[in-house]
Amino acid sequence: MTIVTIPLDTYPNQTVSCMINNKRWNISLFTRLGQLYASVENSKDGVIVHNRVCLNKTPITKNLVFIDTNGDADPTYTGLNGRFLLVYSDEA
16 A cells, blocks of 8 residues: 655645656646645546645545645645645555
């Protein structure tokens, strides 16, 4: 089982790229009207989701989820990589 915390910055709009399980993952995060949205693609499957709203403990894809480490709030960019962690797990 693979569990990875994907490092993010506290920017309202960003794209991160990482290698997990021999796939290149590109994750773009955008803030609109105070909510965080994600678009995700990888080198094997292409685009998986486009502009999905990010909610606490609600999968963005079957492998990616935001976790609030200090309660039950939905993620905001100001708490990324601190209060809100983006976690990949290959256990579905």
